[in-house]
Amino acid sequence: MTSISQELLDQHGLSHDEYQRIVDRLGRAPTITELGMFSVMWSEHCSYKSSRIHLKRFPTEGARVLQGPGENAGAVDIGDGLAAVFKIESHNHPSFIEPFQGAATGVGGILRDIFTMGARPIALLNALRFGELHLPQNRHLLKQVVAGISWYGNCVGVPTVGGEIAVNDLYSRNPLVNVLCLGIVEKDRLLRGRAQGVGNPVLYIGAKTGRDGIHGATMASDSFDESADAKRPNVQVGDPFLEKLLLEVCLELLDHDLLVGIQDMGAAGLTSSSCEMASRAGTGIQLELDHVPCREPNMTAYDILLSESQERMLLVARTGEEHRVMEICHKWGIDAAVIGQVTDDGMLRVRHGGQTVAEIPATLLTDEAPRYERPCAPPGYQEMLQSLAIDNLPGVKDPSETLRSLLQSPTIASKRWVYRQYDHMVGIRTIVRPGSDAAVLRIHGTQKALAITTDGNGRYCLLNPYLGGMLAVAEAARNLVCSGAEPIGMTDCLNFGNPERPDVMWQFVLAIEGMAEACRALGIPVVSGNVSFYNETNGLSIPPTPILGMVGLIEPPRTAITQWFKHEGDLVILLGETEEDLGGTEYLKIVHHREQGQPPWLHLDREKALQACLLALIHDGVIRSAHDCSEGGLAVAIAESCITNPARPLGATIQLSKGRLRLDAVLFGETPSRVVLSVPTHEGNRVLECAAAHRVPAAVIGEVGGDRLTVKILDDTGQECASIDQSIESLLTTWSTALEAQLSDAL
Amino acid sequence: MTVGIIVFPGSNCDRDCEYVFREVLQVSTRLIWHCETSLENVDVVVLPGGFSYGDYLRAGSLAKVSPIMNAIKRFAHAGGLVLGICNGFQILLESGLLPGAMLRNEKLTFICEDIYVRVENASLPFTRQCVPGQVLKLPIAHADGNYYTDPVTLSALKAKAQIVFRYCDAQGRLTAEANPNGSLDHIAGLCNAEGNVLGLMPHPERCAEEALHNTDGLFLLSSMLGTMRNEAMV
Numbered sequence: 001m002t003s004i005s006q007e008l009l010d011q012h013g014l015s016h017d018e019y020q021r022i023v024d025r026l027g028r029a030p031t032i033t034e035l036g037m038f039s040v041m042w043s044e045h046c047s048y049k050s051s052r053i054h055l056k057r058f059p060t061e062g063a064r065v066l067q068g069p070g071e072n073a074g075a076v077d078i079g080d081g082l083a084a085v086f087k088i089e090s091h092n093h094p095s096f097i098e099p100f101q102g103a104a105t106g107v108g109g110i111l112r113d114i115f116t117m118g119a120r121p122i123a124l125l126n127a128l129r130f131g132e133l134h135l136p137q138n139r140h141l142l143k144q145v146v147a148g149i150s151w152y153g154n155c156v157g158v159p160t161v162g163g164e165i166a167v168n169d170l171y172s173r174n175p176l177v178n179v180l181c182l183g184i185v186e187k188d189r190l191l192r193g194r195a196q197g198v199g200n201p202v203l204y205i206g207a208k209t210g211r212d213g214i215h216g217a218t219m220a221s222d223s224f225d226e227s228a229d230a231k232r233p234n235v236q237v238g239d240p241f242l243e244k245l246l247l248e249v250c251l252e253l254l255d256h257d258l259l260v261g262i263q264d265m266g267a268a269g270l271t272s273s274s275c276e277m278a279s280r281a282g283t284g285i286q287l288e289l290d291h292v293p294c295r296e297p298n299m300t301a302y303d304i305l306l307s308e309s310q311e312r313m314l315l316v317a318r319t320g321e322e323h324r325v326m327e328i329c330h331k332w333g334i335d336a337a338v339i340g341q342v343t344d345d346g347m348l349r350v351r352h353g354g355q356t357v358a359e360i361p362a363t364l365l366t367d368e369a370p371r372y373e374r375p376c377a378p379p380g381y382q383e384m385l386q387s388l389a390i391d392n393l394p395g396v397k398d399p400s401e402t403l404r405s406l407l408q409s410p411t412i413a414s415k416r417w418v419y420r421q422y423d424h425m426v427g428i429r430t431i432v433r434p435g436s437d438a439a440v441l442r443i444h445g446t447q448k449a450l451a452i453t454t455d456g457n458g459r460y461c462l463l464n465p466y467l468g469g470m471l472a473v474a475e476a477a478r479n480l481v482c483s484g485a486e487p488i489g490m491t492d493c494l495n496f497g498n499p500e501r502p503d504v505m506w507q508f509v510l511a512i513e514g515m516a517e518a519c520r521a522l523g524i525p526v527v528s529g530n531v532s533f534y535n536e537t538n539g540l541s542i543p544p545t546p547i548l549g550m551v552g553l554i555e556p557p558r559t560a561i562t563q564w565f566k567h568e569g570d571l572v573i574l575l576g577e578t579e580e581d582l583g584g585t586e587y588l589k590i591v592h593h594r595e596q597g598q599p600p601w602l603h604l605d606r607e608k609a610l611q612a613c614l615l616a617l618i619h620d621g622v623i624r625s626a627h628d629c630s631e632g633g634l635a636v637a638i639a640e641s642c643i644t645n646p647a648r649p650l651g652a653t654i655q656l657s658k659g660r661l662r663l664d665a666v667l668f669g670e671t672p673s674r675v676v677l678s679v680p681t682h683e684g685n686r687v688l689e690c691a692a693a694h695r696v697p698a699a700v701i702g703e704v705g706g707d708r709l710t711v712k713i714l715d716d717t718g719q720e721c722a723s724i725d726q727s728i729e730s731l732l733t734t735w736s737t738a739l740e741a742q743l744s745d746a747l
Numbered sequence: 748m749t750v751g752i753i754v755f756p757g758s759n760c761d762r763d764c765e766y767v768f769r770e771v772l773q774v775s776t777r778l779i780w781h782c783e784t785s786l787e788n789v790d791v792v793v794l795p796g797g798f799s800y801g802d803y804l805r806a807g808s809l810a811k812v813s814p815i816m817n818a819i820k821r822f823a824h825a826g827g828l829v830l831g832i833c834n835g836f837q838i839l840l841e842s843g844l845l846p847g848a849m850l851r852n853e854k855l856t857f858i859c860e861d862i863y864v865r866v867e868n869a870s871l872p873f874t875r876q877c878v879p880g881q882v883l884k885l886p887i888a889h890a891d892g893n894y895y896t897d898p899v900t901l902s903a904l905k906a907k908a909q910i911v912f913r914y915c916d917a918q919g920r921l922t923a924e925a926n927p928n929g930s931l932d933h934i935a936g937l938c939n940a941e942g943n944v945l946g947l948m949p950h951p952e953r954c955a956e957e958a959l960h961n962t963d964g965l966f967l968l969s970s971m972l973g974t975m976r977n978e979a980m981v
Contacts, residue, residue, distance in 0.1 A: 150856070150857050151857075154859075154888070155801060156759070157759025157760070157798070239801070240798070240801065241756075241757050241798060241800065241802075241803065242801075244757055244798070244801075245756055245757070331780075332756060333756060419859075420856075420859055421856050421857045421858070421859070422857075422859060423857070424859055425888060426759055426760060426796075426953075427763065428763045428952065428953055428956075430959075431958055431959060431960070444770075557958065558958075
């Protein structure tokens with residue numbers, strides 16, 4: 001037997017203590033194959049060893065929850081016997097090394113997580129973060145990531161309906177690619193990744209196993225340095241056509257009730273799928289690697305167990321149904337083989353070439369993986385980050401010009417260049433397309449629709465992780481409510497730096513605390529999620545970036561609302577109150593080149609009241625449009641309400657009172673819990689009364705109409721002290737061409 | 748009447764077509780697996796959009812050798828109505844049921860958006876409910892929709908009024924900006940000389956319901972079914 005050297009342990013990302021734990025629990029030294037299995041299963045990526053104890057703080061229960069965290073995806077009850085199944089996941093590390101395939105296989109992985117639950121995927125979203133676009137490598141990464149998502153999602157035929165993009169230098173060496181998938185299934189057909197029924201056959205279906213992606217999970221659990229390019233062979237290559245076939249095969253197998261459990265061979269491939277299925281069911285699995293379809297001869301047990309070749313599934317079928325499973329696979333031209341069976345001894349036993357090459361208690365690889373409560377401490381620079389002497393900042397000289405600069409920021413500018421490359425209509429469910437606060441999909445055969453959004457603000461979280469976490473949850477929920485939906489469930493992708501650093505752990509713990517508190521206050525359960533640590537290159541971490549995916553229910557679909565103004569003469573009403581919130585704003589970054597201060601404070605009671613009020617108004621049918629105030633503040637929200645109507649942009653005449661606030665805070669501050677509405681004139685009083693009843697501040701601030709946006713700001717004596725006056729056409733051009741212009745390599 | 752919708756491995760608009768024909772247009776449908784060899788009891792054939800065989804080699808080039816294609820050719824030669832949408836259009840080109848070929852979109856990227864087409868021939872079974880020159884708003888979603896053919900074939904297409912839809916602006920003008928993919932002569936859809944086989948890149952099934960805010964696709968789909976119903980009555 002190979003002796004296990006320190007060098008070998010380092011290569012496998014295992015500490016000395018972890019190795020000792022393996023030896024103690026096995027009662028012997030592991031074989032090299034077993035060491036590889038421990039390496040991937042005990043990696044941060046698979047074991048959540050640094051995050052597990054903290055994730056417990058999320059509220060995960062609720063009347064609608066059918067499946068909380070711990071399965072391939074979460075599921076919530078949407079009535080009519082149906083469940084919405086969803087999860088968000090990161091593919092950050094592979095996307096930095098090889099952006100096209102990295103992003104594409106990210107889409108593939110999340111799709112499989114959804115259809116392994118028995119659900120037909122109906123929507124994809126993606127949240128992306130890149131370095132500033134003036135650097136050619138960042139433009140390259142963005143374009144290739146978008147191309148990869150487009151290539152994979154379009155071919156599989158699941159619409160990509162939304163998402164978001166933000167840029168910041170801190171993502172330059174660590175772009176973020178988070179992908180979310182939503183599926184629908186009859187709730188009594190929800191399937192789990194469990195190897196139940198001793199003696200049941202274990203089948204392998206899908207692509208053949210190759211030597212690609214070996215140690216992908218270990219790579220995703222390490223920081224990068226200059227040698228990142230050398231890790232390109234660790235990135236898998238996707239085949240969306242095979243994925244589409246696999247999707248149809250799995251759903252057809254479920255139609256015929258041939259399966260008891262199913263799991264994607266994602267990170268850590270055959271090893272993770274087999275030991276996780278066994279440990280969830282309290283059983284064991286015996287595998288015969290000689291029967292695994294391989295791409296090349298003479299692959300070792302180590303290679304086969306650790307390969308992360310894409311588009312593969314592990315199934316547990318009902319005894320005696322193997323042949324019908326094979327028949328359906330063959331109809332679709334998919335490889336299938338019986339490679340083992342469920343056992344009763346709790347062991348993952350692997351045989352290859354007549355030898356037993358691994359024999360490990362399944363739970364030792366999963367539930368009994370190490371867990372760490374790593375030390376936490378705020379970074380030394382935190383106080384400096386949070387300090388911002390507002391009084392020393394010059395005010396806005398030309399509000400029109402400032403508005404135009406903000407409309408060109410990649411975070412705010414139109415993402416049409418991106419979503420035009422995604423088939424966002426296939427499935428004919430998309431009743432609100434990309435470009436509004438949330439995408440909305442109708443559910444065939446019901447009088448229901450689902451709204452879905454992703455949100456996250458790394459800058460807020462960097463300045464104040466607790467508040468940033470709360471604000472992200474509130475904004476996601478507000479986006480759903482603005483589209484007419486009641487939020488019913490959340491999934492989260494927690495993108496952070498190196499958890500072995502106390503400052504990163506401090507950010508992580510506080511962000512979770514903030515998110516959990518907002519979820520509890522707003523009554524939104526967390527049903528699935530993913531943690532991505534080690535987003536760090538050469539010691540420089542990304543800003544802490546929790547990205548949330550949230551799903552809301554709309555009943556009936558015709559009550560769905562979009563963000564843009566629709567009728568000349570409608571009243572423009574602002575719900576919520578503007579305060580002096582300039583810390584951490586997009587305005588501060590774009591105009592003053594500062595990313596400092598305290599993010600806006602979130603009053604959860606106000607947020608809750610606002611959302612309740614808005615939902616009541618939408619259900620009463622009095623609202624024509626509703627748009628959340630977020631990056632860029634009120635002025636940007638009003639401008640977007642004017643210019644985002646895809647059929648006919650409309651102007652507006654607005655008057656705002658400054659009171660004792662700074663002009664820039666009134667126009668561009670990011671006080672949360674605010675929404676810009678347009679309503680028919682005769683409904684104005686009803687809206688104000690409803691707001692009063694919910695104790696939500698509300699004011700008529702203007703009227704929709706014309707082909708200009710004019711905003712007059714009055715000082716506390718009632719005199720006009722500043723104004724914005726721009727043609728809608730020019731604002732629209734600025735906003736809609738900005739991203740493509742910044743992506744042009746001709747600059 | 749029954750609409751037969753062909754399912755190739757990788758078709759992904761088959762269910763959308765099925766939904767629209769069955770739920771919106773209230774006709775019966777049959778999903779036909781590409782390995783089948785007969786089109787018995789089918790009145791109209793639809794080749795739906797998607798990525799048959801992953802578009803490997805070339806869009807539509809592998810689907811053309813699927814077993815069902817022989818039956819489709821016989822069906823078409825006997826005068827049956829065949830509609831190819833997007834990938835279905837590409838398959839019709841590859842299989843020789845329609846002339847010409849598709850190139851990669853001029854700007855090389857996939858494009859998904861609403862565009863306008865002008866109805867150039869309103870006397871076909873597929874367009875009878877349109878008026879000549881009518882502008883329809885239809886969505887496209889493709890990477891290979893840049894139609895090309897040689898000059899001789901193009902003249903023949905024009906002479907026989909086989910160009911059925913041209914990309915145009917909202918007013919029906921054939922401006923360069925209104926041509927999303929660089930297609931030759933703005934061609935968005937064309938038919939065979941007999942007028943019973945139509946291929947088009949836009950997706951009429953994606954705009955056949957008020958719920959999706961656009962019903963222009965119904966002009967085409969109900970023209971086609973209306974034609975079939977009339978024939979059934981004779």
